Amino acid sequence: MTLWRSIRGTLAALGVTLKAIFRRPATIPYPEVKRVPAPRYRARIVLTRDPRGGERCVACHLCSAACPVNCISMQAAEGPDGRRYAAWFRINFSRCIFCGLCAEACPTLAIQMTPDYELCRRDPLELVFEKEDLLVEDGGKDRDYDFYRHAGIGVAQARGEGSEEEPPADVRSLLP
Amino acid sequence: MNPLWLGLVLTAVKLVVVLAALLTMAAYMVWVERRLLARMQLRLGPNRVGWFGLLQPLADVIKMLAKEDTVPAQADRWVFLLAPAVTACMALLTFAVVPFGPPLSLFGQEVPMVVSDLNIGVLFFLGLSSLGVYGVALGGWASSSKFALMGAVRGLAQLISYELSMSLALVPVLMLAGSFSLSDIVAAQAEVPFVVYAPVSFAIFLVSILAESRRTPFDLPEAESELVAGYHTEYSGMRFGLYFVGEYINMIVLGALTTVLFLGGWHGPWLPGLAWFLLKVGALAFFFIWVRGTLPRLRYDQVMHLGWKVLLPLALVNLLVTAGILLGVRA
Ligand code: SF4
Ligand code: SF4
Numbered sequence: 001m002t003l004w005r006s007i008r009g010t011l012a013a014l015g016v017t018l019k020a021i022f023r024r025p026a027t028i029p030y031p032e033v034k035r036v037p038a039p040r041y042r043a044r045i046v047l048t049r050d051p052r053g054g055e056r057c058v059a060c061h062l063c064s065a066a067c068p069v070n071c072i073s074m075q076a077a078e079g080p081d082g083r084r085y086a087a088w089f090r091i092n093f094s095r096c097i098f099c100g101l102c103a104e105a106c107p108t109l110a111i112q113m114t115p116d117y118e119l120c121r122r123d124p125l126e127l128v129f130e131k132e133d134l135l136v137e138d139g140g141k142d143r144d145y146d147f148y149r150h151a152g153i154g155v156a157q158a159r160g161e162g163s164e165e166e167p168p169a170d171v172r173s174l175l176p
Numbered sequence: 177m178n179p180l181w182l183g184l185v186l187t188a189v190k191l192v193v194v195l196a197a198l199l200t201m202a203a204y205m206v207w208v209e210r211r212l213l214a215r216m217q218l219r220l221g222p223n224r225v226g227w228f229g230l231l232q233p234l235a236d237v238i239k240m241l242a243k244e245d246t247v248p249a250q251a252d253r254w255v256f257l258l259a260p261a262v263t264a265c266m267a268l269l270t271f272a273v274v275p276f277g278p279p280l281s282l283f284g285q286e287v288p289m290v291v292s293d294l295n296i297g298v299l300f301f302l303g304l305s306s307l308g309v310y311g312v313a314l315g316g317w318a319s320s321s322k323f324a325l326m327g328a329v330r331g332l333a334q335l336i337s338y339e340l341s342m343s344l345a346l347v348p349v350l351m352l353a354g355s356f357s358l359s360d361i362v363a364a365q366a367e368v369p370f371v372v373y374a375p376v377s378f379a380i381f382l383v384s385i386l387a388e389s390r391r392t393p394f395d396l397p398e399a400e401s402e403l404v405a406g407y408h409t410e411y412s413g414m415r416f417g418l419y420f421v422g423e424y425i426n427m428i429v430l431g432a433l434t435t436v437l438f439l440g441g442w443h444g445p446w447l448p449g450l451a452w453f454l455l456k457v458g459a460l461a462f463f464f465i466w467v468r469g470t471l472p473r474l475r476y477d478q479v480m481h482l483g484w485k486v487l488l489p490l491a492l493v494n495l496l497v498t499a500g501i502l503l504g505v506r507a
Contacts (some may be wrong), residue, residue, distance in 0.1 A: 020215065021216055024218075025218050025219055029220065
């Protein structure tokens with residue numbers, strides 16, 4: 001009985017492989033045919049701009065804190081209007097594991113992932129991207145989002161005039 | 177030219193042609209196997225070197241020749257160096273007795289299309305097939321590595337479990353043909369191939385040569401998932417290549433022997449003899465690859481079980497039944 005089962009099982013398996021020969025291979029011959037990844041594919045990281053064309057990043061270090069492999073580093077600086085920005089911003093793509101945690105952590109949507117997966121260089125040092133390499137002239141996903149419009153703090157407009165902000169409370173009126 | 181010299185020259189020519197053809201076929205067998213196996217797994221296989229990857233064997237040979245030929249410090253040096261040749265040589269030698277085409281008339285002489293028409297061809301094959309395992313055993317032993325040794329031990333254990341049934345499966349063929357010579361066996365199949373008269377023998381022989389070729393599902397001596405690479409773990413460069421090519425020569429030779437013993441050799445309608453022979457060998461080689469692409473490796477005890485408890489009794493009963501029928505028919 002077992003023998004019969006083994007023979008039947010073997011023949012069925014042989015049939016499966018024989019049919020597979022005539023099916024189309026699943027392989028994509030890479031350099032000639034390039035796979036188009038989904039729009040939300042996590043690959044090369046970019047720094048996006050807000051609707052007015054300014055840099056979105058406020059150098060809050062949240063992305064570099066979230067990064068599990070510590071491949072983001074930056075230096076914070078402050079503009080004349082009190083707006084923070086990154087004096088330099090560096091991502092080491094030879095260490096990045098494309099986990100997307102940085103993009104998730106970013107409050108200003110500055111750091112975003114793109115589907116450009118062709119990230120290889122002859123020299124590993126070329127994989128260290130500086131701010132100039134990372135910045136793009138676009139808002140990426142969620143183009144209309146402008147952090148300072150929401151959370152102003154006296155940069156885009158006066159205090160309390162942000163779109164989702166209440167006017168500042170007079171603390172003395174709250175006294176009992 | 178006197179006949180002795182002519183005979184010698186013809187034999188030399190046949191030797192060179194057979195050797196070259198066999199080695200080329202073995203090299204392209206690797207390519208065919210990799211392509212077919214890939215298609216069975218919905219992959220493409222090697223397609224980069226040359227047209228459809230046809231130059232892949234050449235690239236592989238260059239790669240292997242360029243690699244360092246290492247010998248482990250603890251190895252039994254000479255045995256280690258010589259063992260790979262044993263497997264390849266035994267496989268090549270076996271082909272000497274295989275008739276691969278109808279006799280040719282050259283210079284007013286009948287030239288048989290076989291390197292050496294031994295009158296004990298079948299025994300010669302059986303002897304060499306047992307000797308071939310020495311390549312595995314010695315290579316594994318001389319490496320003085322545990323994995324290699326385990327592979328070698330498995331190779332030997334496998335040998336004793338399939339060899340008996342393989343030889344016994346051949347006896348009905350010998351009874352049908354009434355000769356040990358492979359040429360006579362082919363001649364006896366001019367009308368009907370023996371697979372029709374002895375299907376059980378054919379099945380047993382097919383399973384046994386799968387084991388003999390040490391390929392899946394009987395690739396226990398190699399077992400790359402358990403033993404790294406089994407008996408050739410320590411080999412590198414062209415010495416590994418020799419084992420590798422030996423396996424493929426063996427595959428072709430075993431296919432050729434099955435063709436000769438069961439499928440009527442070069443006999444067949446319409447096409448010339450050599451074409452039929454190559455076609456049948458190709459079909460069997462495809463079967464080998466097909467089985468490799470399908471079946472997982474058997475466990476150690478399962479091979480023993482199959483050999484001793486299934487194939488051997490089956491072969492014995494088959495032998496008795498065939499002998500009885502033959503006796504009845506001929507009486
Ligand atoms: S994707 Fe992950 S690993 Fe890469 S920079 Fe962002 S947090 Fe770090
Ligand atoms: S990219 Fe985003 S998270 Fe990183 S420092 Fe700039 S604003 Fe903060």
